[in-house]
Amino acid sequence: MKTNVAVFFGGRSVEHEISVISALQAIAAFDKEKYEIVPIYISKQGRWYTGPKLLDIRNYRDMNRLVAESEEVFMRPEYGDYNLYKVNTGMFSKRNPVAAELHVAVPVLHGTTVEDGIFEGVLETIGIPYAGCNTLSSANGMDKITMKMILRSEGIPVVDYVWFTDHEWNSGKDAIVARVEEKLGYPVIVKPANLGSSVGIGKAADRAALIEKINNAEKFSQRIIVEHMIENLKEINCSVLGDTDERISSVLEEPIKSGDFLSYEDKYMGGTKTNAGMQSSDKRIPAELPADMTGRIRNMASDTFRVLSCHGVSRIDVMIDEKDNSVYVNEINTIPGSLSFYLWEASGISFTQLMDRLVALALKRKRAADRKTFTYDRNIFALGGGTKGGVKGAKSPKFKG
Ligand SMILES: Nc1ncnc2c1ncn2[C@@H]1O[C@H](COP(=O)(O)OP(=O)(O)O)[C@@H](O)[C@H]1O
Ligand SMILES: [Mg+2]
Structure with a gap:
């Protein structure tokens, strides 16, 4: 039986379009013998859609038309219900038809409200296994202040x-x-x-x-x-894959900037050129650095991933101050653009293998979570604790037992 993978993308975020590109790349990379892919596009208004039209990048030129030609869907915030439901019930039906039965979710979303743990909280509520950082690590990773506080207190250098x-x-x-x-x-x-x-x-x-x-x-x-501000700056990125038990770091990348600092255009448009697309932004892979510096950065990236309790694939961006060769962690991207596939390819892991690992890690985390105790079967109301005296007695219910 194939595993049904929901790939979520788009979202109410300034990085909406980047997410569409990343997700379509990831969907293309999945091994279709093993996985049935269900694309779930979240519009800029926050509505969810599925359908084959979502798979062609050209259709995004007219987003209104695209969503009109796709199926609006939703999931219920009920623990254990992994069904994707159609919003349209049809004329004679009261119940929402099931659009797909999902097994695993892979969020390929970038930016605020989707990469910061908010969306991951929805998946946690439903209980469906999902790839990537959980709510805590996503939230800590997204906030540049909180992230730096945590890293500094764990001895990882930040400016x-x-x-x-x-x-x-x-x-x-x-x-x-x-x-x-x-x-x-x-x-x-x-x-x-x-x-x-x-x-x-x-x-x-x-x-x-x-x-x-x-x-x-x-x-x-x-x-x-x-x-x-580091004036003699060299920027280096390193991707880390795995979880806190076991993880590997990728070869290093040096993104090339066209101005004072890396702009939106540098990151997604290939520098000053206009329409080259994200995968062709200027970068040097592997970065040309002495072996000891490379090792230092890879270890720092791996430590950052562990300290923030990350999961799946993240990209850690570091800054070298060329004045004295000191290195600082600048930020972490818990769902990196293009899922950093180009760094994994350069490290000997194909994009298809990367997606395999993300799904396997998602299932591993779910199994581990299921082994932990979340609820007690005991009902304190049924035990009679604190009920005798009516409202008065309710002041001292016995929570310990
Ligand atoms: N402390 C710093 N010193 C020098 N340049 C910096 C510093 N922080 C950020 N930059 C520059 O600004 C860019 C964007 O900052 P960053 O923190 O990575 O924000 P974003 O989350 O928008 O990518 C960096 O890629 C780098 O070029
Ligand atoms: Mg950055």
Whole structure:
């Protein structure tokens, strides 16, 4: 029997289109002898659709038409119900027909509301095995402030930073500027805490620019981070595959930027060229680095994956300060663009094998979770504890037993 794999993509995120590309690449890579793929496209409005038209990238030029020609579907938030239901019940039927019986979910979603644990929480509620990071590691990985706090406390190097909320900024700009100048000096990089794709990020070399960049970042997020800016920067990315028990790190990639820092265009449009598509963004694989530096970065990526309790495939982006060869973890992408397949191919694991491993890891985690105890069969109400005295007695129910 084939395994029915739901590939989720799209979503209410600024990285919607990137997710469509990543997902269609992943769907093409699955071994169709072993897997039945059910594409589930989440529109920018948050509605779910399935159907064969979703498999052709050209159909996304007109998204309204695409969804009109696809089947709107949903899952119920009931533990153990892995069915995908059609929204349309048909004229004479009261029950929603089943569109597909799912076995495993593979989220190929990027950005806020989908890569930050929110969507993973839906899958956890249903209980369906799924690939990739769980709610906790997704959320910790997405928030640039929380991630840095965790890594720093575990001895993984990150650049110095100052963080604050939009409310704190608006009620005391001078104090925050003073903190930045005292702790970091200039230049600095200002970032909204939880976006991706360089959205809202700015560089500031003086006080006026700092204020302007924070005012801008504040439009995107309630939490803002200002970081020491590495001026002699070399960026390196490393993918890690597995779970906290067992994991491997990939060969390294050096993305090539066209301006001061990697922009949305660099990442997805192939630098200044316009329509080359994500897979052709300029990069050097493997990165040209001395062997000891390569080893150091691969270990750091693997440690980051473990400390954040990641799962499946993630990509850890590090920064080398070429002034003194120090290395810092910049960020983690818990669902990396193209699932980092090009780094795994260069490491001897084909895209098809990568998808195999993600499904196997999803099933392994589900088996492990099923072995843990979540509920007690005992019903404290049925035991009579605290019921005798009516409302009064309810003050001291006996939870321990
Ligand atoms: N501390 C820093 N020093 C120098 N450059 C930085 C620093 N932080 C980020 N950058 C530059 O900005 C880019 C985007 O920042 P990043 O934190 O990776 O955000 P995103 O989540 O949007 O990818 C990086 O790829 C890098 O080029
Ligand atoms: Mg980045």
